[in-house]
Amino acid sequence: MKHHDADVVSLVFGLLFLGVSAMWPLIHFEVLGLPGLGVAAPVLLISVGLAGLMASLGRLRRDR
């Protein structure tokens, strides 16, 4: 496998899937109830989205 420029699509989906899978133990061990999930899901989406945005902007700046 060769090193290449950061692939933003992979980054965003990778973080998203990791975040979603991390919610399962939180729910299972009742750290996070349904109301907690209502907070955690947007937090996850926003942080993943921000990471994607930053990576995209970084790449745009480098391309220029």
Add this chain to the structure above:
Amino acid sequence: MTEAPTTPPADGGGGSAAPPGIGGELRALRRSRSDRVVAGVLGGLGRRLGIDPLLLRIVTVVLAIFGGIGVLAYAAAWLLIPAEDEEASVAEQALGRHDAGSPRTATVALALGLTLVALIAGGGIVGGDWDGGVLLLLAALGLAILFRRDDRQAAAETAASSDDPTHPRPSFTDYPGYPGYPGSTSATPSVTAPVDDESATDATSGDGEKVQADTSVVDGAEAPDGDTSDGPAVAGDIAGAAGPESAGPSRWWTEEQAWEAGQPTRPADDTSWDPYAEPEAPGPEPRRARSALGLITVSAAAVAVGALAVSDATWADVPPATYVATALAVVGLGLLLGTWWGRSRGLIALGIALSVALVPAVAVDRLGFEGTDATFRPTTLAELPTGTQDHGAGSVRYDLSGLDFAGAGRKSLSVDMGVGELLVIVPPNVDVEVNGDVGVGELRAFGQMSGGFGQETRVIDVGGDGKGGGSLALNLDLGVGSLEVRREAP
């Protein structure tokens, strides 16, 4: 919705006039690029079947609402059906179709692993220990991809890479031992001489494995004993490759020349050249090499899920959603790795399918599918629950035998349960009206028994003392299982 699409059946993909059977028909399916709402699955399917895609969309949405099957089926189709302008489906790309190295060996290993997972999951379902349905579905999906992939690979290998002089790959027909070989001896190093003899006899006797193994030796990519489990596919290769060979032997000669020309560093008569050695310089690649990351990730996920299944079967108690969450985490890691190394975008579709599967798995967990064994024994009438009591699954018992209903007016208890055993015990003298509803299973009220589908019973029983002794209404609703109401002294 009334007008049928006038477009003729898709010409893309299949090409052949009469696709052979349902397999060929399935392989010819393509996701539509132009007629799409999400990924063009239904657009492509509608065109192929000559049905208005709108109809298919409505059916899918309805299926998605009732039970979520529509979503799963759509996700699976998205994974498995290639887009119009693409050769391979997302899943195939993720698994690294036509990967360098020994794809057959990897395929066989992966197929065996998936079959094992399917067997474990199937055994779990039959044994009723844990809910392996999701796992079974995933394993079946993986197997479908593999077999589809192997089919197409065999077909592609009959054409071999001989059409592509920049990417030469020696075929077994390149050996002098093969009957149709044009007759050159100088180009082939003497080291391979004994192998040639074998290849000659085996090729004529039609033993596919050996020939495949010999080819692999020179490829330097596969162990000499090669794979032993897909003889028929290799035999297909031979049949396919023998066709063009007999039609024009000169073509193979020129290819041989081109191959040798492409390797100027290897003198034809240099005996020090070891054909078993890895080629030190792979040379310019005509197309982008498939990244191994997809295959690695899927394999790692399979190993993780398998390890969970083993621990579930032996010592630990693993809730079903853990399987899905673990696979999803591995896919996420693979994608994260793919951000900087290799390519793994194909895993996205897999991750989406797993995320979708995680929702019902978690829901089942929250409802207590593992089975809550609960007993409720109120000691005063005030403790008798008033609202409808909801239970997911398990064995639930309401023991009301300690209550004195006499002179308390009419009381009621409503219980709604999904799957399992529901038992309500009432004191000997209370007048009881039972409204029982069992979807599938057995209903028993004061010794009266009925079983089967859709049991709805209304039983009134006044107890041993005739009328009097208080009054109780039981509204009991059970999806699947056994429901019983009986009297017992405290």
